[in-house]
Amino acid sequence: MIYTSTWETLEYFISMSSYKSVISIVVFFALQIGLWFALKRFKNKFLHLFSGLVLGLVYGVIIQASVGFPESFKEGGAWKSEYQWIADLDNWSVLFKQIFIITITLLMIPLIFLSIYRAVTKKSSRRLGRVTAKGVAFLMVNVAVAFIIAAVMGILIKVGVTSDGSKVLDQIAASEPSSDGDDKVAISSIPAMIVDYLPKNVFASLAGGAVIPVIILALIVGLAVKFISKKSPEKVVAFSNLMEASWEIVLKIVNGFIKIIPLAIMSIVTNLMITQSLTALTAVAKVLAAAYVSLFICAIYLTAVLAITRIKPHTWWKQGWRPPYQGLVTQSSSATLPFTMKSLVDEMKVDETCVSTIIPLSTTMGMIGGAGAEGGLIMSLLWTGSDSGAIHDQGIVLFLLLGLIMTMIISFGIPGTPGTSTLVITSLLNSLGVPSFKNAAFQIMLVLEDIFDIGRTATNILAAMVVSTIVAFSEGMISPETEILSKKARMHQAKINSIKTLKDQRYEELDKLKVKFIPENSTTVPKKQKAEYVALTKDIKTKYRSELKSIKGSKS
Known part of the structure; x- marks a missing residue:
């Protein structure tokens, strides 16, 4: 008995319960080592990005085929004994996935803090408020x-109706006890939400995973440094240098981890393939099809928006496809954040101020896939999958309108990490007053959670990149060296920048005039001096309006 217990403990510790475990794990790491050396020899970017994906898919399918593509690997939440060796492989194959995601998550908070700080302390930060407002509005x-695309698509193909015409949610709900009142998620009021977002403790905010408190903290620090630097720049030189050095260090670490992305991708894909029942996915094929068609239409919509704003879609996609692809395999908007920012700034030449503001925000609010498409799909599943009066008595328009409103509210707090379905389903169903369908919705949505999360994350990242690009373009914050702007777009942006320069000149002239005629500590100003100041101010404003009219009247 003692030996048996010791052996079982050892098996658990080394996560190798049989010769099958040993063989599968050794083969996996042999493939990883081979991939590493192959990538060091071949510098092709396409090979670097897709080799891990292909290897992971192939190895995962081989593992599935070796056990006959079972309907389920688990029973009662635990691995079935005959598949224990796959559980062991799962424990080991997830290693690089966890190392990669944990490291990137570790860097995410300092990266966000430093990027927002640098954006605020830049001279161009006067436009920061407009950039933030436009970014949040566009994300929403x-x-x-x-939401509309996914809801309409789901209703059109009747995602909640089985092949024999049965209502799937009603079927599942009838076979299970009601879950009313279980695990309810309260929707916070706007004041409560604002209070929750405020940083309570400097170190706790930086150590936690919440993004918005870090952004607020970075704004406070950045504005304080900027204010001090105007009057006593020497006092903040050391701190500014420290922040710049920290930024360089974080970027250096990020660039170093880019090298192991193929290994992480192989690890992630293998883990996904050996833990998901391909047979089970066919049972929810209609829902999965609606989900991916909706995401595809969303991608078309975003591409169309680029074209409408006179940005070259082909060139944009050519330079911006890598972050969404990385999102496909990491299943985390947060994990790809540094690569998304790098792609926009270095390749598309989008101003860092804009990117550093919108991209971090997009990991915690306004997710097109994680909130919009997910919410719309759930609403269509409720409408088509049940005959409940609680759903149908209010009519389809009101039902979807309520769902849209609640989805947009919920979207302010959805994290850019895997597994957002649970939060969206629970919040949405409770807020709509139909929590009894929660378990039924879980049984359908969670089966395809990982598969849906792949496309959902990629679309989230794509939307964030498009929003950053368009907001930057509207503010004239894309470098003339970029290749993504059409000729008309360049002319339009040149006009925006001319107006900006004109405004800056006006502010500068007015400030100088004020300093000259109205001393800082003076309580009274002689009438003659004040009259001269008013007259000169009027001249500056008249000149500004005239030049502004001339610029706006020119062709763009």
């Missing part, structure tokens, strides 16, 4: 568009 519009 995307949520609404995705």
Whole structure:
């Protein structure tokens, strides 16, 4: 008995319960080592990005085929004994996935803090408020568009109706006890939400995973440094240098981890393939089809928006496809954040201020896939999958309108990490007053969670990149060296920048005039001096309006 217990403990510790475990794990790491050396020899970017994906898919399918593509690997939440060796492989194959995601997550908070800080302390930060407002507004519009697309698509193909015409949610709900009142998620009021977002403790905010408190903290620090630097720049030189050095260090670490992305991708894909029942996925094929068709339409919509704003879609996609692809395999918007920012700034030449503001925000609010498409799909599943009066008595328009409103509210707090379905389903069903369908919805949506999360994350990242690009373009914050702007777009942006320069000149002239005629500590100003100041101010404003009219009247 003692030996048996010791052996079982050892098996658990080394996660190798049989010769099958040993062989499968050794083969997996042999493939990883071979991939590493192959990539060091071949520098092709396409090979670097897709080799891990292909190897992971092939190895995962081989493992599935070796056990006959079972309907389920688990029973009662635990691995079936005959598949224990796959569980062991799962424990080991997830290693690089966890190392990669944990490291990137570790860097995410300092990266966000430093990027926002640098954006605020830049001279161009006067436009930061407009950039933020436009970014949030556009992200929320995307949520609404995705919700409508997914809801309409789901209703059209009747995602909640089985091949024999049965209502799937009613079937599942009838076979299970009601879950009313279980695990309810309260929707916070706007004041409560604002209070929750405020940083309570400097170190706790930086150590936690919440993004918005870090952004607020970075804004406070950045504004304080900027204010001090105007009057006593020497006092913040050391701190500014420290922040710049920290930024360089974080970027260096990020660039170092880019090298192991293929290994992480292989690990992630293998893990996905050996833990998902391909047979079970066929049972929810209609829902999965609706989900991916909706995401595809969302991608078309985003591409169309680029074209409408006179940005070259082909060139944009050519330079911006890598972050969404990385999102496909990492299943985390947060994990790809540094690569998304790098792609926009280095390749598309989008201003860092804009990117550093919108991209971090997009990992915690306004997700087109994680909130919009997910919410719309759930609403269509409720409408088509049940005959409940609680759903149908209010009519389809009101039902979807309520769902849209609640989805947009929920979208302010959805994290850019895997597994957002649970949060969206629970929040949405409770807020709509139909929590009894929660377990039924879980049984359908969670089966395809990982598969749906692949496309959902990629679309989230794509939307964030498009929003950053368009907001930057609207503010004239894309470098003339970029290749993504059409000729008309360049002319339009040149006009925007001319107006910006004109405004800056006006502010500068007015500030100088004020310093000259109205001393800082003076309580009274002689009438003659004040009259001269007013006259000169009027001249500056008249000149500004005239030049502004001339610029706006020119062709763009």
